Amino acid sequence: MLSEKDLAQLSKRGITPAEVNQQVDYFKSGFPWMNLEKSASIGNGIFQFSDAQLREFIDRFDQQKSALSILKMVPASGAATRMFKSLFEFLSTGQENKECTKFFDVLDRFAFYPELRDLMEEKDESAEILTHLLGKQGMDYGQKPKGLLAFHSYPEGARTPLEEHIVEAAAYASNGKKARLHFTVSPEHRAGFEELVAKLAPKWSTKTGIDFEITFSEQKPTTDTIAVNPDNTLFREADGSLLFRPAGHGALLENLNDLKADIIFIKNIDNVVPDALKQPTIEYKKALGGLLLWILEGIEHLDKQLQENPTEATIKEALQEMATYLGFVPSADFAALTQTEKVSQIRAILARPTRVCGVVKNTGEPGGGPFWCQDAKGNFTLQLVESAQIDMKDEAQKAKFHQASHFNPVDLVCATRGLNLLNYRDMNTGFITDKTKDGKELKAMELPGLWNGAMSDWNTLFVEVPLETFNPVKTVTDLVRPAHQNE
Numbered sequence: 218m219l220s221e222k223d224l225a226q227l228s229k230r231g232i233t234p235a236e237v238n239q240q241v242d243y244f245k246s247g248f249p250w251m252n253l254e255k256s257a258s259i260g261n262g263i264f265q266f267s268d269a270q271l272r273e274f275i276d277r278f279d280q281q282k283s284a285l286s287i288l289k290m291v292p293a294s295g296a297a298t299r300m301f302k303s304l305f306e307f308l309s310t311g312q313e314n315k316e317c318t319k320f321f322d323v324l325d326r327f328a329f330y331p332e333l334r335d336l337m338e339e340k341d342e343s344a345e346i347l348t349h350l351l352g353k354q355g356m357d358y359g360q361k362p363k364g365l366l367a368f369h370s371y372p373e374g375a376r377t378p379l380e381e382h383i384v385e386a387a388a389y390a391s392n393g394k395k396a397r398l399h400f401t402v403s404p405e406h407r408a409g410f411e412e413l414v415a416k417l418a419p420k421w422s423t424k425t426g427i428d429f430e431i432t433f434s435e436q437k438p439t440t441d442t443i444a445v446n447p448d449n450t451l452f453r454e455a456d457g458s459l460l461f462r463p464a465g466h467g468a469l470l471e472n473l474n475d476l477k478a479d480i481i482f483i484k485n486i487d488n489v490v491p492d493a494l495k496q497p498t499i500e501y502k503k504a505l506g507g508l509l510l511w512i513l514e515g516i517e518h519l520d521k522q523l524q525e526n527p528t529e530a531t532i533k534e535a536l537q538e539m540a541t542y543l544g545f546v547p548s549a550d551f552a553a554l555t556q557t558e559k560v561s562q563i564r565a566i567l568a569r570p571t572r573v574c575g576v577v578k579n580t581g582e583p584g585g586g587p588f589w590c591q592d593a594k595g596n597f598t599l600q601l602v603e604s605a606q607i608d609m610k611d612e613a614q615k616a617k618f619h620q621a622s623h624f625n626p627v628d629l630v631c632a633t634r635g636l637n638l639l640n641y642r643d644m645n646t647g648f649i650t651d652k653t654k655d656g657k658e659l660k661a662m663e664l665p666g667l668w669n670g671a672m673s674d675w676n677t678l679f680v681e682v683p684l685e686t687f688n689p690v691k692t693v694t695d696l697v698r699p700a701h702q703n704e
Contacts, residue, residue, distance in 0.1 A: 218451065226459055231439040240442055244449045244660055248647050250608040253617040254597055257587035262544060262599050263576060263623060263679040266504060274507030275500060281510055282392045288478035289390035291382050292469055292667070293364040293410070293486040294403040294436060300693050301359055304347050313343070316694060321346075323697045328375040329367035332356060362406045362486075365413065368696060369491045379410065380417050381489035387425040388495065389502040390482050397430045400486075401472050404435050434475065440468035442662040444654070452659045460654060465663030467647070470671040473631075474638040480506055483629040483668070487690040498686045501575065505630045505680060509573045512542055512678065513632055516567045523567075527560045535563050543571070544599030544677035570636055570675045574601065574668070575628030575682035579621055585669065586621035587679045592643075599677040601625045601668050605648050623679070626687035629668060631675075638671075646670025 218241075219227070219234055227234060257263050266274070298305075303316035321343060324330060333356065336349040351359035358366060364382075367375035376384075379400070386396040402410050410433060418429040441461035444452040452460045473481070482502060490498065519535050539545045545566055551559065576587050585603040592598060602618070609615045647670065648663040665671045690696055 222457070223451075223459055230441065230461065231437075232441070232461075237443050240662055241445060241449060241451070243647060243662060244445050244649060247649065249645050250611075250614070251588075251600070251602050251606040251646070252591045253602065253607065253614055254589040254591050255617060256621040256623075257576075257589055257599060257679055258622055259681065262587060262589060263681055264508070265681045271500065271504050274504040274511065276507070277510055278503040278507035282506075283394075285392055285480055286397075286478040287390050287392055287480045287482075287506075288397045288399060288476055289382070289386050289482040289484070290399045290401070290473060290476060291364075291484060291486050292466055293362060293379070293400045294406075295363060295486070296403070296406075297361055297363045297366055298359060300363065300690065301351055302692070304351060304693065305359065308344055308347055308351070311344075316692060317343075319694050323694070326697045327367075327693075328370040328696070329356065329358070331375070332367065361409070362403065363690065364400070364402075364486045365406070365409050368489065368690070371491070376491075377413065378486050378489050379413055380421075381491075382484075382486070383414075383417055383421050383429060383431070384492070385489065385495065385498065385502075386429070387421060387427045388499045389506070391427050393427075395428045395430060397432075397478065399432045399434065399472075399476055401469050402433050402435060407433055407435065434472045436463055436468045437471050440464050440471055440664065442664065444652070444659045444661050447658055447660060449660070452654070452657075455655070460659070462652075462661045465648065466667045467664030467669070467671045469667050470638055470642060470664070473633070473667070476633070477635070479632065480509065481631045481633060482506070483627065483631060485627045485689065488626065488628075488688055490685075490688050494685065494688075497683050501682045501686055502628075502630070505573045505575055505628070505682075508678070508680065509571065509630045509632060512571060512573070512676075515542065516571070516676075520564055520567050523560050523564055527556065529556065532556070532559050532563065535567075539563070539566060539676075542678055543567075544679075546597040548595030548597075550595060566676070568634075568636075570631065570633050570638060570641055570672070572629050572631045572672060572675050572677055574677065574679050575626060575686065576623040576679045577626050577682055577684050577687045579624045580684065582624050585625045586618075587623055587625065588617070588621065592673075593645075598673075599679065600673065601666075603666065603669055606646060606669070623681065624687075625668065626682075626689070627668060628682060628686065641674040642671045643673035644670075646673060 259265050303314050307317045333350055349355035364379045365377055368378050369376045386398050390396055414431050442464045444460040444462050446452050522531050585601050588602045589597050590600045607614050607618045642665050646665040650661050652659050652661045
């Protein structure tokens with residue numbers, strides 16, 4: 218299948234022929250569906266803070282943070298093109314749609330309006346205004362990343378999501394002296410991020426008394442996946458070369474794997490609010506961090522007990538704690554193991570990476586949610602599952618998916634514990650999608666999602682967080698909904 222020219226292309230990318238062959242096999246066989254046991258719920262996989270517990274875990278985090286290495290990771294490589302889909306459609310067709318109408322009705326309320334107004338002529342029509350906003354000769358918002366757009370208005374000027382994440386980090390992703398942030402960006406936008414950070418970091422260091430250490434990385438070419446034709450033969454460019462495509466946010470597991478910290482917060486670039494609305498986010502982020510620290514202490518205690526006193530009573534206690542706080546219930550075969558084998562298996566689970574994931578009540582948002590799932594070995598584990606992972610032709614599985622009471626807003630606090638995270642993902646949880654290139658149909662593959670299959674073998678606990686901590690910007694008019702307006 219692979220020519221000498223192909224092998225040279227693979228070598229340059231750092232991808233092995235075996236990896237390509239494995240990916241082609243996945244295209245041929247498809248990925249197995251997830252097996253949902255039931256949706257996670259309050260008291261059964263989802264923890265709910267009382268007012269006292271919220272305060273307790275915030276205090277725990279604040280008391281311990283000075284001794285910790287804390288980092289905030291923000292996936293920020295996405296372009297803002299989808300935000301302006303309706304505006305691009307208007308430019309293409311001349312037909313104004315509902316979203317476009319709303320955009321012009323509230324134009325002067327957007328944080329980017331002052332800059333746009335300076336470019337506008339008095340007699341500009343709608344299409345000319347949009348060209349100023351989206352076009353390369355204007356503000357180029359159609360191609361810029363979300364992280365560099367003006368999101369929120371303040372008396373001193375507009376703030377980008379990048380700046381809002383810096384402000385947030387000082388409030389909760391800091392040990393009191395230093396705040397470390399890491400943004401994953403696309404190569405073509407990296408210079409723009411670095412230039413803005415050079416201006417913002419000194420400004421906010423002066424305002425907050427916190428030193429900022431801000432780093433960047435790009436998705437690695439080695440994580441790109443091969444594209445194939447509809448018949449699963451290798452898709453080739455006009456010059457005969459193989460086509461590789463970025464493998465979705467699951468590819469960022471490699472970037473996360475390179476980061477070293479005791480506690481890592483993960484949050485999407487567009488999920489930010491103005492200062493007047495930040496307090497719930499700050500409180501719950503600290504509480505999630507405090508809960509994670511408490512769980513890690515419990516893991517250490519259980520592991521010590523299993524080493525010093527490996528009795529059936531200790532094993533029983535460990536199994537109860539694992540089911541309640543680590544999202545793991547062993548298969549029925551576990552009971553037949555010897556005591557030594559049971560202790561060994563439990564300690565292996567305790568040694569895994571651990572994450573606490575905030576989830577919000579399901580309000581009909583598209584996307585994944587928290588579920589108890591059964592793996593190939595018969596174990597039951599807590600997972601974040603996307604609809605694309607479910608066989609919707611299976612009515613029982615479809616019904617279970619739609620019973621989810623909560624939604625995944627990408628609100629994670631992780632303890633990677635110096636482990637090689639590539640050893641804790643399930644490669645059978647990837648996605649296959651239909652795409653086109655130069656008018657030709659092709660099939661593309663995404664790696665297991667960063668918070669889905671890429672974290673399949675992590676210890677997991679879900680925590681209900683308030684809906685006001687989840688404010689993504691999917692379309693441009695989301696920027697003028699109440700959560701994004703200063704009070």
